Amino acid sequence: MWMNARDRSIKMVYCPIDYYRDESHIHSSANFLRQCETILVHCERLLPVFEPYCKRVQFVEHHNRFGLIKPSSYKPNGYAVWVGHSESLTHAFRWLVEHPLGLYIKFLTDSSVPVQGLLPIQDPHEIIDWNPLLQRDVMAGAKVAFDIKGLDFNQMHKPPVKAQQFIASGIPFATNLECYSAEYFAARGFQIVSFVETDRWFSQDYWRKTTSTGEELRTRLTLENVGLHYKRIVETLLNT
Secondary structure, eight states: OOTTTTTTTOOEEEOOOSOOOSHHHHHHTHHHHTTEEEEEESOGGGHHHHTTTOSOEEEOOOOOOSOOSSOOOOOSSOOEEEEOOGGGHHHHHHHHHHSOOOSOEEEEESSOOOSTTSOOOSSOEEEEEOOHHHHHHHHHHOSEEEEOOOSSHHHHTOOSHHHHHHHHTTOOEEEOTTSHHHHHHHTTTOOOEETTOHHHHTSHHHHHHHHHHHHHHHHHTOHHHHHHHHHHHHHHHHTO
16 A cells, blocks of 8 residues: 555655664665655654655654653652563663662563563562553652663663653653663753662652653643644645
8 A cells, every 4th residue: 555655645654653673674664664754753863763764754752641640749768660561671670680779669560470580689579460540559659760771772762751751740760871761851951860879869859850840741741732743743744
C-alpha cells in the first residue's frame, strides 16, 4: 500500500515508537521511510538518524498518562520505585550491584518475574505485578524514583516518559546520566541527579526543584495539548 506513495500524492505520517533496535534496522526500512511525508519521533537523538530518509522529521511528546493527580509531598523516609518492562530489570539490577541504594525498592513490572536468574542486589526489594491503579498507589507512597538505561542503541534512544511521569508527580527522580532523559531535561533547564548522588537526590531542595519543574510538565503534557500538537502537524501537511 505504501509503495510509490509520493507518486500517488499520498502523504504518510509515520510514528515509530520504540521499534528500531539499531541504525542498521532503520536503514533496512529506507525504501519505506523515503515514502513518508513526515516521521514523528519521541527522542530528539533520533532526528539526525531519520533525516537522511525524510525531509520532515519532528519531535513529539507522550502525554502524561500515569502522572499523579496531585504532586507528591516531600518524604524524609520511605521506599524507592522503579517501573518498567521485565526485560529492563537486568539493567537496574546490574547497576544496583555496584551502587546499593540503601532503601527498600519496589519494582513494578509487566509480570511477577522470578528473582532467580537476575543479578542479586544488596538492598531489600519487591517485584510487583504492574497495573495502572497500583502504579499510582505505589508512586504516591514513594520517597524517590529511578530508572537505569543500558548503553545499547535502543536503550539510549528511549523517550523520557518515565522521568516525565515521576517529575510531573513531584517524585525526586534519578538515573544514569548517559540516558536521553537526562539530556532532555538539561536542555529545558532542569538537571536530573545521577543515581549515585543520593545526598542531593534525597534532599528537600531537590524535591522542591522537581515539584517546580513538574508543574510546567503537568500543564504542557496533558492529553489535550499533546493531541493538539499532532492535530497541527496533520493540518500543516494537508495544507501543503
